[in-house]
Amino acid sequence: QQLAIGSAHSKLILVGEHAVVYGEPAIALPFPSIHVKSIVQPNEGPVLLESSFYVGPLNSIPEKLKGIATCIKQTCKKLNREPNGFRMHIKSTIPIGRGLGSSAAIATAVVRSLYHFFNEPLSKDDLLELVHMAETYAHGSPSGIDMEAVTSDAPIWFEKDKRSKKVDIKQAFHIVVADTGRIGDTHAAVSSIKEKYKSITDQTKYSIKSLGHLTKEAKRALKDGDLDALGDILNRAQDELVHLGVSDAGIDYLVKVARQAGALGAKLTGGGRGGCIIALAKHAVHAKKLAERFLHAGADQTWHFQIGSDENQY
Numbered sequence: 001q002q003l004a005i006g007s008a009h010s011k012l013i014l015v016g017e018h019a020v021v022y023g024e025p026a027i028a029l030p031f032p033s034i035h036v037k038s039i040v041q042p043n044e045g046p047v048l049l050e051s052s053f054y055v056g057p058l059n060s061i062p063e064k065l066k067g068i069a070t071c072i073k074q075t076c077k078k079l080n081r082e083p084n085g086f087r088m089h090i091k092s093t094i095p096i097g098r099g100l101g102s103s104a105a106i107a108t109a110v111v112r113s114l115y116h117f118f119n120e121p122l123s124k125d126d127l128l129e130l131v132h133m134a135e136t137y138a139h140g141s142p143s144g145i146d147m148e149a150v151t152s153d154a155p156i157w158f159e160k161d162k163r164s165k166k167v168d169i170k171q172a173f174h175i176v177v178a179d180t181g182r183i184g185d186t187h188a189a190v191s192s193i194k195e196k197y198k199s200i201t202d203q204t205k206y207s208i209k210s211l212g213h214l215t216k217e218a219k220r221a222l223k224d225g226d227l228d229a230l231g232d233i234l235n236r237a238q239d240e241l242v243h244l245g246v247s248d249a250g251i252d253y254l255v256k257v258a259r260q261a262g263a264l265g266a267k268l269t270g271g272g273r274g275g276c277i278i279a280l281a282k283h284a285v286h287a288k289k290l291a292e293r294f295l296h297a298g299a300d301q302t303w304h305f306q307i308g309s310d311e312n313q314y
C-alpha cells in the first residue's frame, strides 16, 4: 500500500469572530501560505503518531491532544476499520493556538489522509461531521466557521448551521498577518463571552449585534471594491472585540502599530487573547512595509498576501 496524504490550509477571520457563535454572520478567508499535511502509511500493530507536538502510540497521547486521537478513532469507526495497522506523520506550518485554525486544519488533513489510505471516497458532509467532533473537543462550542474556511478555496460568508457561501470581491486587497507569538485560548475566550452574555450586560449583546452589522457592511465593501470602507469596518470590529474582552495588551499594541503605519484597518483575528492580528494594507509595497514594522515592534512572525485578484493563489 502506498503513502496516503491529506492536507488542509490555514484560515483567517476577516470580521465576525465570536459573534458568529451567536448566529451572526462572519467572513473568513482561506490562508494558503501555511498548512498541514498528514501522511499515512502501513505499519504493523497499534497506531503510531509522529508530529512536532507528540511522537508515540495513539493510546498514550497527552490529554490536551485528545482531539486528534478522537478524530482518528472516529474516522476509523465511520470507515468500519480498526484503528491499527498504520502510522501517521502530521507536519504543520500553522502555529498552534493563534486563531489560525490549526485544530480544524489538522483534523481535516487527518480525515482526508485516512479516507485516502483506506481508498474510500470522502463526501463534504462526512468530512465536516468528523472535523466538527474534533473541533468540539478542542473548542467547546465551535460555530463551524473554522472547518468551513480551512476546506474552502475562496473567501466565505458563514452563518451557524448553514452552508457557507462564496463572497463577491470586486477589487484585490492585501492582508498582513502579525503573530503576537502568544498562544490564545479560544475555548476560554468563547466561554468568557458566554458567561457575560448570560449574566448582565446589554453591552455584550450590543457588541455582538454590531459585529453582525459590520460583517454585512464588509460584504458590501468587498462587492463595491471600497477598501477604505473595509478598513474602517475592521477598526470598528476591533473596538467591539475590545468591549467583549477578547483583545489584550499585545494585540492592542500591534493594532496601534498598524494604524500608525498607515494600515487602512486592523483587528485581532480568531479567538483573541493572544494569537494574531490582521491589517489591511494599501497595496503590495505597503503590505511589505507593514510586515517589517510588525517584526520591528516585536511580532513573532508575519505573513502578507493578496486576495481576490485574477492571479490569486486560490
Ligand code: MEV
Binding pocket: 013, 016, 017, 018, 019, 020, 021, 099, 101, 139, 141, 142, 143, 144, 145, 146, 186, 190, 270, 271
Ligand atoms: C474562531 O476562529 C472563531 C470563534 O468565533 C469561535 C467559533 O466561531 O467557533 C472565536
